[in-house]
Amino acid sequence: MPVNRSALLRRGAAVVAALPLLALAACGYGSDSKDTGTAKVAAGAKKIDGLDSVKIGYFGNLTHGTALVAVNKGFFQKELGATKASYATFNAGPSEIEALNSKSIDIGWIGPSPSINGYVKSGGKSLKIIGGSASGGVKLVVNPDKIKSLKDVKGKKIATPQLGNTQDVAFLNWIADQGWKVDAQSGKGDVTVVRTDNKITPDAYKAGSIDGAWVPEPTASKLVAEGGKVLLDEASLWPDKKFVITNIIVRQDFLKEHPKAVEAVLKASVEANKWINANPDAAKAAANKQLEADSGKALKPAVLDPAWKSIQFTNDPLAATLNTEAEHAVKAGLLKKPDLNGIYDLTILNKVLKADGEPTVDAAGLGTS
Template identity: 35%
Template sequence: MRLLAGVLGGMLAACSPPREDPSRLSVATMARLTHAPALTGLDSGRFADALAGVHLEPHAFEVGNAVVEAMFAREVDIAYLGPNPAINGFVRSGGNDVVILAGAAEGGSAFVVRGIASTEELRGKRIATPQIASTQDIALRSYLRAHDLAKDVTILPLATPILLTAFSRGEIDGAWVSEPLASQLLALDGARLLLDEASLWPEGRYPTTVVAVRRDYLKAAPEVVDRFVRAHAHEVRFIERHRAAGLDASVTAMRAIAGRQLDPAIAKAAWARIHFSTELPPGALPRLARDARGAGFLPQSALGGLVEPGPLERAP
């Protein structure tokens, strides 16, 4: 009986997920200006200082949906990502995994085109987004549905380098993207701004980047999460109050973390479209969820518990 109990105990242990380790924190971000609080916090060492005694592991990703998969695989604990991938992660996990802690960036998404003067002229065109079911992809699909163009426009999810090349070669007619890619496209010959997404939202406010955490990590290491959110809030306040210094620090961090060098004029133009806040614009997340459902990317589901406000409420 003891032997059997030992065997069963070993089997149960093997089947159980590994325990959370509060002495480590894996943080995901992307090399985009809309992720500036993460970039500056990591590159300056301020996040590491705020988390003294915790081993901080930064990870750079290209798209938000890949971040969610990494969170599901327990490879990432806290992440900066678009609100739609975060909502998708929450719903897919039945509310048991990805939850949002705070806002990070607002604005900074735009619809850039060439050879198109009006929405009606989108018929028959090829428009790119960063990834299928990304925040910008869903925004484009929602916009097209609202103008009865969903069946008349080809949508192509393209990675940033491919998207830039495709637009410059005339292989696509436009793209709905976030900064700094929007300003990089606008700098190309013949490009024009068809739409700033801010024009579609009350007071021009909509979330572009949020901070999310794995629920299991939050339960296991609430004090670590509180410390991180305090550090995040500090970065947001600094960047928003010292815009020029925040831009310089963000560009430097992008170069250090991802090896990406931004033209100063493009960086300045992109920065003007982005604002930083830990708050989430009222009603924004439910609307984004409705848009995702309308695009066929999200089942009907309740969003109760999507946001865990405690750590931000405790941040000074």
């Protein structure tokens, strides 16, 4: 079908106009997640730690599949008994950290870079990483007409989800490894880094506002469905092709005051990961159903299937890779050399894992395990 140039330009203008609005929205405290009807409180169930509710945050990304499945299948509510599991969804990590700090959420699924930033900026007082969730699921997808090889990325406009988020840091580090220079704050330099909300990145790509994107799933596969090409899978840059993309954080005061509630959420997370790995097709469908409930739109098989295959769901926070990602943020100029000692508290997770007959996990010298 011929392309209507004026319509395409109007769409491009609309995408550009939407960017500042979405940036403002990212400063809010997330959107309410929808209950899909699977979360039922068992008869005679009691409240955990006397709490009326536990507020859980996650992203509408498949890399947060543990949370998506646990919400959809009712795992969180089952473990919390008569304490209501309430949910909020986010588009990027910094806004979720704001929500945690303001007590709008208690526990969250989030990427490593905002976890590090939140911990360091609070002087190690705001949060603890209490578990792992996922590895992988991040790709550099480009317009094959404009970018044929990795060296062609120079001089192009590449999107990341938000300044300082996990993919933003990873892309800035990769740029530095090529010997190119970019100002981290402005995104200007040998490559133009365009911070773009994942929700509109596919439209920005179709409109020609960007030439590619370093993004998590399912955004990466959405771009492929629009004719993009996977130029690089971030997993290929890591030893054993494993790196933390999603971990679980908790407010330190909530952890101290309500350890039983934290244990209940971690039990649900471990149960969800076990179910995901034992039932990959059913889990993929459950995650997609929750995405539809939260956003109003399910992913098409052409997007869902390749996206789901690229993600590994694990209870291991892959703590050693978190330290490396912190080094990347320092190199990018987004963070001063941090003291991450104490960022992990894996004691409750390991208690849950032992009870479930699963292997325990290690904090790599960055906390208790």
